[in-house]
Amino acid sequence: MPAVQEDEALANNSDNRPAMRDSPQAFIGDFFGEDYEPHDFEDHSGDNLDPEVAEEDSDGKTDVDIEEVDEGGWEPASAPTESFADEADDGMYSDDLIEDREEIEKVTEGLRKTATIVHFPSHAAGQPLDSADLEDSEYHKYTAQLGLHGRDGNDWAPFVSKLDWEVARWAKLRGPGSTAFTELLKIEGVREALGLSFKTTEELNKKIDSLPSRPRFKREEVLVGGEAFEVYHCDVIECIRALYGDTEFAKHLVFAPERHYIDEDKTIRMYSDMHTGKWWWSTQKAVEGNKAGATIVPIIISSDKTQVTLFGNKSAYPVYMTIGNLPKEIRRKPSKGGHVLLGYLPTTRLDHVTNKSARRRMLANLFHSSMRRILHPLKKAGQEGVPMASGDGVYRRCHPIFATFVGDYPEQVLATGVKTGQCPKCPTPHDDLGEYFDDCNGNLQLRDMNAVLDALGTLSDGAETFVRACKIAGIKPIQRPFWEDLPYVNVFQSITPDILHQLYQGVMKHVISWVLTAGSPAEVDARCRRFPPNHSIRIFTKGISSLTRVTGHEHAQMCQQLLGLVMDLRLPNRISAARLVRAIRGILDFLYLSQYPVHTTETLARMRDALRRFHDNKDVFVELGIREHFNIPKLHTLLHYILSIPLFGTTDNYNTEYTERLHIDLAKDAYRATNHKDEYPQMTAWLERREKVENAAGDVFLPFQTLPVFHKVKFLNEDLLRMGGPVETPDAIHVRPAKSDFRGRPVPARFDTVLVNLGSGTEYGLSGYRVAQVRVVFTLPPRVVSILFPHRPPPKHLAYIKWFTPFASSPEPNSGLYKVSRVVRNGDCVASIIPILQIGRSVHLYPKWGPAVPREWTSSTVLDSAPSFYVNPFLDRHSYMTQF
Numbered sequence: 001m002p003a004v005q006e007d008e009a010l011a012n013n014s015d016n017r018p019a020m021r022d023s024p025q026a027f028i029g030d031f032f033g034e035d036y037e038p039h040d041f042e043d044h045s046g047d048n049l050d051p052e053v054a055e056e057d058s059d060g061k062t063d064v065d066i067e068e069v070d071e072g073g074w075e076p077a078s079a080p081t082e083s084f085a086d087e088a089d090d091g092m093y094s095d096d097l098i099e100d101r102e103e104i105e106k107v108t109e110g111l112r113k114t115a116t117i118v119h120f121p122s123h124a125a126g127q128p129l130d131s132a133d134l135e136d137s138e139y140h141k142y143t144a145q146l147g148l149h150g151r152d153g154n155d156w157a158p159f160v161s162k163l164d165w166e167v168a169r170w171a172k173l174r175g176p177g178s179t180a181f182t183e184l185l186k187i188e189g190v191r192e193a194l195g196l197s198f199k200t201t202e203e204l205n206k207k208i209d210s211l212p213s214r215p216r217f218k219r220e221e222v223l224v225g226g227e228a229f230e231v232y233h234c235d236v237i238e239c240i241r242a243l244y245g246d247t248e249f250a251k252h253l254v255f256a257p258e259r260h261y262i263d264e265d266k267t268i269r270m271y272s273d274m275h276t277g278k279w280w281w282s283t284q285k286a287v288e289g290n291k292a293g294a295t296i297v298p299i300i301i302s303s304d305k306t307q308v309t310l311f312g313n314k315s316a317y318p319v320y321m322t323i324g325n326l327p328k329e330i331r332r333k334p335s336k337g338g339h340v341l342l343g344y345l346p347t348t349r350l351d352h353v354t355n356k357s358a359r360r361r362m363l364a365n366l367f368h369s370s371m372r373r374i375l376h377p378l379k380k381a382g383q384e385g386v387p388m389a390s391g392d393g394v395y396r397r398c399h400p401i402f403a404t405f406v407g408d409y410p411e412q413v414l415a416t417g418v419k420t421g422q423c424p425k426c427p428t429p430h431d432d433l434g435e436y437f438d439d440c441n442g443n444l445q446l447r448d449m450n451a452v453l454d455a456l457g458t459l460s461d462g463a464e465t466f467v468r469a470c471k472i473a474g475i476k477p478i479q480r481p482f483w484e485d486l487p488y489v490n491v492f493q494s495i496t497p498d499i500l501h502q503l504y505q506g507v508m509k510h511v512i513s514w515v516l517t518a519g520s521p522a523e524v525d526a527r528c529r530r531f532p533p534n535h536s537i538r539i540f541t542k543g544i545s546s547l548t549r550v551t552g553h554e555h556a557q558m559c560q561q562l563l564g565l566v567m568d569l570r571l572p573n574r575i576s577a578a579r580l581v582r583a584i585r586g587i588l589d590f591l592y593l594s595q596y597p598v599h600t601t602e603t604l605a606r607m608r609d610a611l612r613r614f615h616d617n618k619d620v621f622v623e624l625g626i627r628e629h630f631n632i633p634k635l636h637t638l639l640h641y642i643l644s645i646p647l648f649g650t651t652d653n654y655n656t657e658y659t660e661r662l663h664i665d666l667a668k669d670a671y672r673a674t675n676h677k678d679e680y681p682q683m684t685a686w687l688e689r690r691e692k693v694e695n696a697a698g699d700v701f702l703p704f705q706t707l708p709v710f711h712k713v714k715f716l717n718e719d720l721l722r723m724g725g726p727v728e729t730p731d732a733i734h735v736r737p738a739k740s741d742f743r744g745r746p747v748p749a750r751f752d753t754v755l756v757n758l759g760s761g762t763e764y765g766l767s768g769y770r771v772a773q774v775r776v777v778f779t780l781p782p783r784v785v786s787i788l789f790p791h792r793p794p795p796k797h798l799a800y801i802k803w804f805t806p807f808a809s810s811p812e813p814n815s816g817l818y819k820v821s822r823v824v825r826n827g828d829c830v831a832s833i834i835p836i837l838q839i840g841r842s843v844h845l846y847p848k849w850g851p852a853v854p855r856e857w858t859s860s861t862v863l864d865s866a867p868s869f870y871v872n873p874f875l876d877r878h879s880y881m882t883q884f
Helices: 101-110 138-146 162-173 178-186 190-194 201-209 236-244 247-252 278-290 356-375 378-384 409-416 449-461 463-473 499-518 521-528 552-566 578-593 601-617 633-648 656-672 679-693 782-788 877-883
Strands: 116-119 218-224 227-233 258-261 269-271 295-303 318-323 340-344 386-389 395-406 712-717 729-736 753-757 769-778 798-803 831-835 839-842 844-847 869-872
Touching (some): 227 356, 236 378, 278 395, 409 499, 499 552, 499 633, 552 869
């Protein structure tokens, strides 16, 4: 154990412990001395997304964030470094751009307050039906068919035993192909020894087909331009019944809209799940005006064409559906079954149509004809309502109403019928898409739905009249779009924000490329290689300038470090970096705020201010010669976030990442299970059988040993908004010495930085916290404890840490970041021994690079080499909400 120089003001013992949070953090560790495995030396990369929705691009490329530990290699030498003092504000900014930290903490604190709830004024809304002669509930039909209470005393029917069932489940979910499994069963003695009730895969399939399932697929044809195209789909009403009547969801369903406020005066509105938004309330009011006692079932539709082969151009065009009555915490996890595959659209590219304009029109009409065939039953059901039973057997008159369309920009353009390059929601001219409108409500009026419907109604007046009317209304001449006859629908309102494609793969992709151009790629790459490590940070050891086919997940990893890349960056012609830093800070604030799982009118105002700060400073890219204009549809669309969240709830209600993850199970895996010829009948049959035998995997907790010295601490950062679900963020602290890997290559030491609670720290803000670097995590052996602490034992797990300076009263003005440096006395770092429970979470630091990063710095040495650092608030959503 190294010598410890205690700081008297920070030293802690068992008789004077700081105030901790109510529940201690779970601790898991392992110890020095054990042989390292190869995975111990991989980069541990994390983000603020649920593990079940890890992104896979439509081109089939899966995220890979593991790089070899290699800090060597050639890189260009840094330019001669001039002696620059810290850049001061150049006088072009006023103090009002520096946010009031106390006000921010007050706004954030409001997110976790218990909501004051106002229920819909009509007590009939969402109420059960009284009719006694309704058909049996889905629960009773399911149990009767499956025999959940035993069929002739057999709980595993139609299988003869538990083993019979488990072999069947393995064969369909994990086993070999059909032919190989049949050959296995034909081996003499195998079937008899296992007591199986089936001899071949065909017999097994018949047993599985006898089990109940969600609605079956059917094949229909649609005619477009005199050609017939096949559409495979399920009955949309039966799919809604299956979701609404699932016994697992019964206790979670929401039946009526509510208004949530964080204050008793009901002046500050709160938004989270879809039923807290304005759309459900106004739609409920409209439906109740026609027929009281309705239960709205918001229908969320998403579509996205995806590649199903690694090579070639084979694609599938799935359409998914879920309902807004389910909490978003269920809908966001594919394993919960909150989405259903509604159908597959035709994937033809119409190569035989040589005229490009005609081909585009025909493809648009094919999409809408197919979608209209699938969703047409919503017209009558939405107007009149249909009796549906929830999983607990209670019937209500349900009105399934198309609420939101989830898709990337090409899908949004296709669904709304506007031209590429235009906004799918509002009529803002293309040349004005780069403008910021402070009064979003006044300057971003939606496209006129009534005018569009009037234009579509001129179809019978002849082609020339129809085309002219559609042009005036601002849409393409589409014959009978799928939403034309659906009740209570405004398709332009239904288009929702898309975090993945609009922000990470859109705006942030552009901004990162602009930063690479603003500074030299060599300098940016050099900084990327030298960030200190953290559990949630990926070190791009080869830089980012040469990366190709970058995924959304990788862009999210870059965003965590982006502000640190531009701090002190030397720009051409000695242009001040202040505006660049402020622009980056503004767009990053917007990025992280837009992903809050709860919003209020106050946090939405912060989003608007963050976007304004980006627009106020974006001209730095023009001055640098990087951009001539900002008329980018995805940048313009960010203005609509501030309008969509109050309508439909927070952005995690309609995230394209969920359906991206569904592609793996419901499109790619399904295609691979076929013989790749006439694949759709095989895919739909495979999916039906797979669903019948699939159970959600349970959590597995592995035991572990407690030993004197540990090199990793894992814990969860708790749900600060008390909303439950996936806002718990996994975190870890690495504390390991230098070593060689299994190939004999040197692996540098790693000692992570953390936020330490000094005793007065709360869940929000940095007050009462201080940055430290963890050097050793250990526990005292029982024999030593009994000798040194005979009366009262110390905390079990302890950490030896080295301190950084306290936080200043205000952050650096341009970036809004707090600056820290090592605490040194007489040439030695000031250190303490503290309980592990005093550590709030890991923290990441941006080194203060200076005009050019010293090339002798590396990722593993930068914490010792750099003279000072900035605290990174963009590590993950938990870090952003608690620190700033």
